[in-house]
Amino acid sequence: MRKSGILLPISSLPSKYGIGTLGEEAYRFADFLAAAGQSAWQILPLGPTSYGDSPYSSFSSSAGNPYLIDLDMLVADGLLTQEEVDGVDWGSDPMYVDYGKIYEHRFELLSLASERGWERDAAPLAGFIAANRGWLGDYALFMALKRRFGMKSWIEWPDEAARMREPAALEKYRRELDADIRLFTYAQFLFFGQWNALRDYVHSLGIEIIGDIPIYVALDSADVWADPESFLLDERRRPEVVAGVPPDYFCADGQLWGNPIYNWERMKSDGYGWWIRRIENAKKLYDVLRIDHFRGFASYWAVPYGETTAKNGEWRTGPGMSLVRVLRDWFHDTRFIAEDLGFLTPEVMQLVQESGFPGMKVLEFAFDSREPSNYLPHTYTPNCVCYVGTHDNETAMQWWKKISREDAAYARRYLGLNSREGVNWGLIRGGMSSVAELFVAQLQDFLGLGAEARINEPGTTGENWRWRLVPGQLTEGLAAKIYEYTRIYGRLNPLSGPPKAREKKAGACK
Numbered sequence: 001m002r003k004s005g006i007l008l009p010i011s012s013l014p015s016k017y018g019i020g021t022l023g024e025e026a027y028r029f030a031d032f033l034a035a036a037g038q039s040a041w042q043i044l045p046l047g048p049t050s051y052g053d054s055p056y057s058s059f060s061s062s063a064g065n066p067y068l069i070d071l072d073m074l075v076a077d078g079l080l081t082q083e084e085v086d087g088v089d090w091g092s093d094p095m096y097v098d099y100g101k102i103y104e105h106r107f108e109l110l111s112l113a114s115e116r117g118w119e120r121d122a123a124p125l126a127g128f129i130a131a132n133r134g135w136l137g138d139y140a141l142f143m144a145l146k147r148r149f150g151m152k153s154w155i156e157w158p159d160e161a162a163r164m165r166e167p168a169a170l171e172k173y174r175r176e177l178d179a180d181i182r183l184f185t186y187a188q189f190l191f192f193g194q195w196n197a198l199r200d201y202v203h204s205l206g207i208e209i210i211g212d213i214p215i216y217v218a219l220d221s222a223d224v225w226a227d228p229e230s231f232l233l234d235e236r237r238r239p240e241v242v243a244g245v246p247p248d249y250f251c252a253d254g255q256l257w258g259n260p261i262y263n264w265e266r267m268k269s270d271g272y273g274w275w276i277r278r279i280e281n282a283k284k285l286y287d288v289l290r291i292d293h294f295r296g297f298a299s300y301w302a303v304p305y306g307e308t309t310a311k312n313g314e315w316r317t318g319p320g321m322s323l324v325r326v327l328r329d330w331f332h333d334t335r336f337i338a339e340d341l342g343f344l345t346p347e348v349m350q351l352v353q354e355s356g357f358p359g360m361k362v363l364e365f366a367f368d369s370r371e372p373s374n375y376l377p378h379t380y381t382p383n384c385v386c387y388v389g390t391h392d393n394e395t396a397m398q399w400w401k402k403i404s405r406e407d408a409a410y411a412r413r414y415l416g417l418n419s420r421e422g423v424n425w426g427l428i429r430g431g432m433s434s435v436a437e438l439f440v441a442q443l444q445d446f447l448g449l450g451a452e453a454r455i456n457e458p459g460t461t462g463e464n465w466r467w468r469l470v471p472g473q474l475t476e477g478l479a480a481k482i483y484e485y486t487r488i489y490g491r492l493n494p495l496s497g498p499p500k501a502r503e504k505k506a507g508a509c510k
Contacts, residue, residue, distance in 0.1 A: 004432060004439040004491040005040025005210065006033060006446065007391065009055070009455065010068050011097060014471045018090030019097045022194040023070030027201060032474045034205040036482035037496040041202060042210040042440055044391060044455075046195070046285055048143075050220055053099045053465045054456075056292070057218045059143065062135040062281040064191035066110055066184075067102055073194060079113035095452075096466040107183070114186040121189070128189045134277060135222070136188060142222035144180035145173060153220040155238055164237065165225070195285065203287075206495030210337070210440075211286030213279070215293040216243050216259035224260055230267060230274050231260040241302040244310035245342065254301070254310030255459050261302055264319045272319075272326045279331055287335075294338040294357075295348040297323060320347075324355045337385055341365075356383075361436060363427050364389045364399050367411045376414070377434040386436035388427045388445050391455040396424040396445040398454060424448045425485075432489040439491065446482060447473060 013020030013029060020026070033041055047058030048065045055065075074080045088105045091098030118125070129136060142154070149157045161169035174181065202209060217223040219239060224231055232240045243259040267274055282289055291297075296318055303313035327336070338357040340348060352359045361384050366375035373379075380386065388396050400408070400423045411417055417426035424445050431439045444453040444467075456464040486492050 002491045003039040004486050005038050006443050007042040008443045009044040012468050014469050017071050018102050021068050021070040022198050030202045034496050035479040037486040037492040039493040045212045052461050056214045060139045060222045061217050063139050066187040069190050079117050110187050111183050114183045138226040139222040140181045140184040143184040144177035154225045206493045208287040210288040213289050213291050215296045219260050239305040244303050246301050256310040290337040292339045294340050298348045298351045358383045361386045367407045380435050382435050382437050384436045385438045386431040386434050388441040392458050396427050398451040
């Protein structure tokens with residue numbers, strides 16, 4: 001079945017409280033997707049973000065981001081007062097997230113909610129803790145310890161016994177840090193309650209949620225601290241090598257991501273149980289799982305720990321089909337997307353083909369005269385996902401302003417681009433009309449926005465992950481226009497139509 005969807009992070013929704021949340025505006029956006037005939041909402045990872053604010057660098061691969069918990073719902077549920085949430089400075093620019101202010105104030109309010117709700121919600125909370133015992137206890141203790149040690153990375157904690165997870169030290173801190181452990185536990189209870197209610201509503205509209213599975217986890221995460229044997233760490237539990245990508249014509253130094261590399265031999269020895277558990281947890285969030293940097297399963301760039309650039313790394317062989325086969329067969333009812341962008345070797349292309357997972361085609365890559373392109377729509381097969389651009393790319397209009405005259409001329413001829421329709425809409429039409437079973441575009445490209453709305457520029461820090469919708473940008477006229485393009489090219493959601501009657505999900509945290 002041919003489908004189309006829109007990419008918009010939860011954090012990019014409008015909000016009075018500094019960042020997009022799982023509240024009313026998320027339901028409004030779901031209504032917009034339905035009115036526009038869309039079948040998919042693609043989002044970015046939902047984990048709690050760490051230094052740099054990237055959703056691809058999370059304190060846990062299983063937890064939800066407390067920043068996304070909706071405060072209005074907590075007020076309606078009696079856990080906060082309106083005066084408490086209104087008394088906080090969340091930032092003055094509705095178009096950008098001020099992460100500094102969010103970091104400064106969000107947990108103060110969540111702490112109040114935890115104090116008021118812990119005993120009241122004891123029964124459902126106990127059920128939630130039991131259902132998530134595989135990761136929740138380690139995550140809550142990890143975050144409480146980070147607070148105790150000034151939010152330093154766990155490899156820099158001054159208490160070596162806590163760092164090395166000596167049982168006596170862990171038990172001591174469980175007693176001493178009980179209030180913070182409760183806070184981080186209850187915050188997850190709130191997050192998943194709100195998320196499950198939103199997801200149910202999205203499903204009622206015939207829309208599925210596409211989520212990202214970053215191939216690596218962050219070094220400073222509960223994942224690595226709680227299970228160091230699954231990573232290539234030395235006897236002091238510091239990385240031997242870290243992840244990145246080698247230099248190319250976009251970045252002379254390559255990209256040094258800094259994630260620890262998996263101990264693939266150990267993971268294989270128990271049938272990749274770590275990955276099975278990870279995907280099981282991801283399925284609690286998403287319907288379709290996009291595996292970021294899929295090519296790393298074929299081979300990956302390993303850089304010695306301590307290097308300041310990615311230049312001095314080496315290619316190493318990944319787990320290949322031995323892992324992919326386990327995921328494909330164990331989760332036979334789950335759909336995956338292979339993010340197969342970047343430096344593609346014959347081994348990578350063979351792995352994607354053998355997996356059977358749809359790969360990705362990006363129209364912004366199709367008209368680059370510097371190299372032959374397999375991103376032109378006439379080269380597609382149905383088993384792929386076509387994007388105008390991803391969250392790592394420029395918006396369509398930003399891209400158009402920067403490409404060469406030669407490339408622009410080719411794109412005009414190939415897609416019939418013209419000023420009357422608009423370049424962004426011509427690109428959308430080109431993707432919609434392709435044979436790809438799924439087409440996705442960033443919301444910014446439907447809105448025709450430029451550089452001011454770019455989500456992420458890889459290899460940079462400080463200005464990424466900040467853009468937000470401003471109230472009023474999603475109009476009935478825009479939904480109708482998207483609907484018409486979607487209808488013409490046979491991608492309509494069968495349940496699409498006018499917004500459904502809905503109630504505010506005030507009790508969604510239960």
